[in-house]
Amino acid sequence: MTDLSAHHYGITVADLDTAVEFYRDTFDLDVLDRFEVSGEAFSEAVGLDGATGRFAHLDVDGARIELVEYDPEGTAEPPRSLDQPGAKHLGLAVDDVDEFYARLPGDAETLSEPQTTSSGARILGVRDPEGNRVEVIEA
Structure with missing residues (x-):
């Protein structure tokens, strides 16, 4: 079996620039990289037809937080309280x-x-x- 290790923890956002500014300034996280991914292979891998993703990777003590903004943007889910299955933090x-x-x-x-x-x-x-x-x- 292949050894597993954590690569990143992802959060989908509607406005990448605002999210990067918040996490960088509020939590003093370093921005490691910013990039865009598109094309058929990406669309198939994420299960979204014609998707493009704008990404930012931020470092928090060696862990990578990935912020991603998708185009086309999906419909926002209603906020979930932490006691609901699927809630995240x-x-x-x-x-x-x-x-x-x-x-x-x-x-x-x-x-x-x-x-x-x-x-x-x-x-x-x-x-x-x-x-x-x-x-x-x-x-």
Whole structure:
């Protein structure tokens, strides 16, 4: 059997430039690469006729986050609460959740102030410009 390793964690967005700016500026992520993919092989691989994808890869401590904007754009799904099957979120670790919270831009949408869970973890929920949930957890 072929050995598996994680390559990237993907998030589909409607506006790639706005999403890149948010993740770069809010979480201080490095943009590793930006590129476009199209053609019949790509369309077949992603199961979308005539698809083109604009991609950005960002680095978070050696993990790659892939943001992708598709053309043609699909219909937006209604937001799902985290208790619904198929719901997604991105988890990012910081040394100090309270310090991170204090440095957030004023227009950043948070779900609450930092909280301490029953397991003792300090967490903060943030939404990106398209409503995707990012969990910030104190490492």
